[in-house]
Amino acid sequence: MIFKDDTICAIATSMMDAGIGIIRISGDNALDHVDKLFISPSGKHNLKNFGTHTINYGFIVDEEENKIDEVMVSIMKAPRSYTKEDVVEINSHGGRLIMETIINLLIKTGCRLAEPGEFTKRAFLNGRIDLTKAEAVMDLIHAQNEFSMKNSELQLGGELFKKIDSIRKEVLYEMAFIESAIDDPENYDLTGYSDRLSEKNSSWISKIDSMIKNSDEGIIRKDGIKTVIIGKPNAGKSSLLNKLAGEERAIVTDIEGTTRDTIEETIKLDNIILHVIDTAGIRDTEDRIEQIGVNKAVKSADTADLILYIIDSTDDKLSDDERIKNIILNNNVIVLLNKNDISDKISITEDDIYKVYGSDIKVIKTSMVDDAGIEDLKKIISDMFFNGDILPKEEVYVTNLRQKEALIHAFESLKKVEMSIMDDMSEDFFSIDLMNAYSYLGEIIGQEVDEDLVDEIFSKFCMGK
Amino acid sequence: MVVDNFDVIVIGGGHAGCEAGLAASRLGLKTIVFTLSVDNIAFMPCNPHIGGSSKGHLVREIDALGGEMGKNIDKTYLQSKMLNKSKGPAIHSLRAQADKAEYSKSMKMIMQAQENLTIKQAEISEILFEELDKNKDSDLLTEGYERRVKGVKTVTGLIYEGKTIILCTGTYLKSRCLCGESISYTGPNGLQPSNLLSDSLIKGGVELRRFKTGTPARMDGNSIDYSKMEIQTGDTPVIPFSFDTDPDSIQKEQHYCYLTYTNEKTHEIIRNNIDRSPIYAGVIEGIGPRYCPSIEDKVIKFPDKIRHQVFVEPEGTHTNEMYIDGMSSSMPEDVQVQMYRSVPGLENCVIVKNAYAIEYDCLCSGQLYPTLEIKKIRGLFSAGQFNGSSGYEEAAAQGLYASINACMQILGKPYLSIDRSEGYIGVLVDDLVTKDNLEPYRMMTSRAEYRLLLRQDNADIRLRKKGYEVGLISEEKYQALLLKEKQIEDETERLKSIKLGANATVQKFMDEHNSPRLKTAVSLAELICRPELDYESLKDLDPDRPELSKEVIEQVEINIKYEGYIERQQRQVDKFRKTEKKIIPSEINYDDVISLRLEARQNLKKFKPKNVGQASRISGVNPADISVLLVYLENYNRQNKE
Incomplete structure (x- = not known):
């Protein structure tokens, strides 16, 4: 074993009260530690006599040999275990209190509480899982919603692998054919070949293209929708953020320009994650500090997936700011006609909005005082991004930016093959870009070694080491 | 009795042995070539041609490094052709029919005229080894x-x-x-075999x-009816193999080759x-x-x-x-007669020498x-x-390469290294x-990953500098190469910088050449x-273009026409070099890398790769194993740094 670190333990199942809970222990001394706490029905501490890959009935006892819980203990000796170290799993009754007691007993025997992801880190360092799987596990550890969890599981299970592998095999076949024909023209004929290749190439291009498009959705589903709230000062931006976040986050006052810097917040609406950026109000200002905030707001709007534009419906007129107009026309925007509760003072209506920004724009009347329109807002957001379906699909997405980049590279390489075919280049030129596509696809599924990935995983897994 | 001593002993006077002997003696080392028959130096026991797809590349590379094969075939060819001219420049390849007797005679004369080189007809029965001494040779033992x-x-x-031996x-x-x-x-063509050396090698630990x-x-030839076959002619003018051969000096009337086909009969x-057939009957143990x-x-x-x-031919x-x-064959001769006579044009053929298969001892991989150099045995090259x-061609390339490295070892200079992105020899x-x-x-074109860069036309640019550094290329030739490189660079720059406007003369020119008219100025x-x-x-x-050689113009044109492809291939090479630079420490114990598959572990132990790139090409090592190895190395390096 390379990593003769200490032995670690953790509760492997959820901390909620459940029927069964599992505590996992991994390391060279895993058996010793558990042996001290475990007695078989005969009352003996004899765990070390049991073979690997056995499940054993017995009891967990404390220092005074008092029975704490009735358990099943599984033994998986190195290297045939998840971490490639000796692993013991205690199946206990899932109560939070019981599990915490057992963990405390383990720590007393010399175990250390595992850090998040540490079992996987050991599995990775011991070569148990390959790089893409390690990457998916990292995603799983950092998963923030059901979708990304499910997707990570699907990647682990090899759905992504199968999809990409099948394209890759076809590419390989064509490369091999071209190579064979170059070396053995007597037995492999290239007449009419570019037409045949062109057909296949187009089908790969369209498959990869749809994976790239899906990956946008996948990335949004996993990392959340980058949402920017803009509007004139005091239109109610910070109040909206607080409504969505359910707590006082931004400083809300009646004084214009209270929010000087951008404030960021991650909010979970049902199954959608929003990364919300609250900006300073957009207006011409003399105040230098606030000016920086306004510029930041415009800048954040440029990179946003979604913009929530809040208008104070009691204002006398709609902003004619060109900067705002540009942002509105070029992005996914929902207009919130706010302060709808002050009905006697309303001067800006939906029609006014349609007049300025066109009739396709989505408008909701809201009030931050009585929560009017908040449910509508949620529905519109989920419609916009997920066609009303915010539950995880059984489809696998490339949700990782590195993988997406590799997909794009593969796509571009195949486009180059298409160009070479159109330019009537001789077949030996096709191989260069086919080879590139092949290796980029390989990087996604770990069939091609991407050294940068090793570095990246190390930096994420082993910070400070 | 000790007769004499040499720096380099070459065993064998075939295509590998000739290059090995010439290279070592030209580097000033005292060299001897042993052959079983001085009358059969540089003998071509099989096909009568040099070059062909990818092998033509090897001959050019041999020439770029200072070898003899290209010059010798330029002197003794009967017909020559650039193959695959309808395809891209990467797979153009020279192939020449040789006058076998002349090829052999000419090479022998070159060798006999070579200073520092002795030729001796004798069968070597034994290699003399000496075990290394724990005290005196500790450095070699660690290696x-x-x-x-x-x-x-x-x-x-x-x-x-x-001091060194090249097998x-x-x-x-x-x-x-x-x-x-x-x-x-017997050996090929009834020649004497070498029956004793194998046992001596086995004793020395060679498998x-x-x-x-x-x-x-x-x-x-008199029994063949050529009227039933298609005539195959050579190129006019013929392009020489050697970068040093003056094309005008080798043009001559060429011989014909003929094409016919087998049929159902x-x-x-x-x-x-x-x-x-001895192969299908299981008599032959060797693998073909x-x-x-x-x-x-x-x-x-x-x-x-x-x-x-x-x-x-x-x-x-x-x-x-x-x-x-x-139609090579190991069928009994009576079957051969029937078989050959069923082919159009060969109906009445008379066999002078029958077809046969030959089996021989050679080195196990790894x-x-x-x-x-053979692992474990200092000074034994092959x-x-x-x-x-x-x-x-494969033999000649290795003969030259092994000999240069034997010489570098004696001279204490850095070894010659050619990687897969630098030459077919490297591949x-x-x-x-x-x-x-x-x-x-x-050798095959498909074995070279970066073949657009490894063209036969630029072998001098790729490798001549290496030939100069080891000492086989003269200062004068090296200066000529530098001039050529400069001219290529300058002319490429000039063509990129000169812009033509869409004026009447230019548009007329475009019309005349069936090329679309210009919309804006272009270079x-x-x-x-x-x-x-x-x-x-x-x-x-x-009108102001400089006077340039055909070779320079060819390079300029290829560089410009295929620029995008060349750049993309170059990026593949950069990536390849990155893994070549990831060194595997020699002290690494593959048993500690626990997740390697058994086959990968065994082969890594056997081949002992020097870097990750090499490891990834070893048979039976797959990308998952390389990931495991990379993770191990990264961790190993981090721990050793602390």
């Missing part, structure tokens, strides 16, 4: 050597001492020739195995007698080359093919023998360093068919060193990229 060479002993008992034994070690049921214990290869019959004769198959292999492997090509000006390319390759050596080749290794380089235009045709629009 993994166990013994060193001391010299050789001839069958008549004479001892020649030597170029070709197909002569314990060779036997098979023709149906008839077996003769050997059996390979086989074959050759077709030679026909009496031929295949039926073969199928009816397949049980009498897949890519140079016998006619019986082709008939069995491609049952749907109704015919196979047969080229009829001259063997020389002083013989009427014709070589029947495409025993070579990238210098072509090249050519002994290393498991096939072909004259050849790397494949021989890292792969578990199960059959004779033949001359952009025009060269148009498929219908080239450097030559643009000369009227480019």
Whole structure:
């Protein structure tokens, strides 16, 4: 074993009260530690006599040999275990209190509480899982919603692998054919070949293209929708953020320009994650500090997936700011006609909005005082991004930016093959870009070694080491 | 009795041995070449041609490094052709029919005239080894050597001492020739085999195995009816192999080759007698080359093919023998007669020399360093068919490469290294060193990943500098190369910088050349990229162009026309170099890398790669193993840093 670190333990199942809970222990001394706490029905501490890959009935006892819980203990000796170290799993009754007691007993025997992801880190360092799987596990550890969890599981299970592998095999076949024909023209004929290749190439291009498009959705589903709230000062931006976040986050006052810097917040609406950026109000200002905030707001709007534009419906007129107009026309925007509760003072209506920004724009009347329109807002957001379906699909997405980049590279390489075919280049030129596509696809599924990935995983897994 | 001592002892006077002997003596080292027959130096026992797809590249690279093969074939060719001219420049390849007797005679004369070089006809029966001393040779022992060479002993008992030995034994070690049921214990063409050396090598710790290869019959030219065959002519003018040959000096009237085909009748004769083929009857133990198959292999492997090509090629000006390319065989001679006579044009053929298969001892994979030195034995190098390759060009390339490295070892200078992105020689050596080749290794275009960069036309630019650094290329030739490079660079720049406006003269020119009219100003380089235009045709629009050689113009044109492809290939090379730079510490214990699969672990232990790139090319090592290794190395390096 390379990593003769200490032995670690953790509760492997959820901390909620459940029927069964599992505590996992991994390391060279895993058996010793558990042996001290475990007695078989005969009352003996004899765990070390049991073979690997056995499940054993017995009891967990404390220092005074008092029975704490009735358990099943599984033994998986190195290297045939998840971490490639000796692993013991205690199946206990899932109560939070019981599990915490057992963990405390383990720590007393010399175990250390595992850090998040540490079992996987050991599995990775011991070569148990390959790089893409390690990457998916990292995603799983950092998963923030059901979708990304499910997707990570699907990647682990090899759905992504199968999809990409099948394209890759076809590419390989064509490369091999071209190579064979170059070396053995007597037995492999290239007449009419570019037409045949062109057909296949187009089908790969369209498959990869749809994976790239899906990956946008996948990335949004996993990392959340980058949402920017803009509007004139005091239109109610910070109040909206607080409504969505359910707590006082931004400083809300009646004084214009209270929010000087951008404030960021991650909010979970049902199954959608929003990364919300609250900006300073957009207006011409003399105040230098606030000016920086306004510029930041415009800048954040440029990179946003979604913009929530809040208008104070009691204002006398709609902003004619060109900067705002540009942002509105070029992005996914929902207009919130706010302060709808002050009905006697309303001067800006939906029609006014349609007049300025066109009739396709989505408008909701809201009030931050009585929560009017908040449910509508949620529905519109989920419609916009997920066609009303915010539950995880059984489809696998490339949700990782590195993988997406590799997909794009593969796509571009195949486009180059298409160009070479159109330019009537001789077949030996096709191989260069086919080879590139092949290796980029390989990087996604770990069939091609991407050294940068090793570095990246190390930096994420082993910070400070 | 110790007769003499040498710096370099070469065993064998074939294509590997000739290059090895010449290179070492030209580097000023005292060299001897032992051959079983001085009359058969640089003998071509099989096909009568040099070059061909990818092998032509090797010959050019040999020439760029300072070898002799290209110059010798330029002097002695009968017909020459640039193959694949309709394809991209990467797979253009020169191939020349040789006058076998002249080729051999000419090479022998070059060697006899070479200073520092002795030629001796003798069979070497023994290599003399010396075990390394724990105290005196501790450095070599740490490097993994166990013994060193001391010299050789001839069958008549004479001892020649030597600092290094280069084994170029070709197909002569314990060779036997098979023709149906008839077996003769000789080397090729009835020559004497070398029966004693194998045992001495085995004693020295070298592992050997059996390979086989074959050759077709030679026909009496007077018995062939050429009117039933297609005539194959050479190029006019002929392009020389050597960068130093003046093209004008070698133009001459060329011989014809002929093309005919086998037919169903031929295949039926073969199928009816397949049980009498020693390969199919299980008599031959050696494994033959897949890519140079016998006619019986082709008939069995491609049952749907109704015919196979047969080229009829001259063997020389002083013989009427014709070589029947495409129909090598180990069938009994009575079957051969029927088989050949079923081919159009060969109905009445008279066989001068029958076809046969030959079996011989050669080196098992995994025993070579990238210098072509045999692991564990300091000073013992090997090249050519002994290393498991096939072909004259492959042999010559290794002979040159191994010899340069033997010399560098003696001179204490850095070894010559050519990687896969620098030359076909690099691909050849790397494949021989890292792969578990199960059959004779033949060079092929598809083995080179970066072939757009490894063209036959730029072999001098790729490798001449290396030849200069080791000392085989003269200062004068090196300066000429630098000038050529400068001219290519300047002219490429000039063509990119000169812009043509859309004026009447230019538009008229475009119309005349069926090229679209200009919409905006474009550079001359952009025009060269148009498929219908080239450097030559643009000369009227480019009155100030400098006077340049054809070779320079060719490079400029390729660089411009294929710029995008060349750049993309270059990026692939950059990526490749990155893993070549990831060094695997020599002290690494693969048993500690727990998740390697068994096969990968065994092969990594056996081949002992120097870097991750090499490791990734070893047979039986897959990308998952490389990931495991990378993770291990990263962790290993981090822990050792602390």
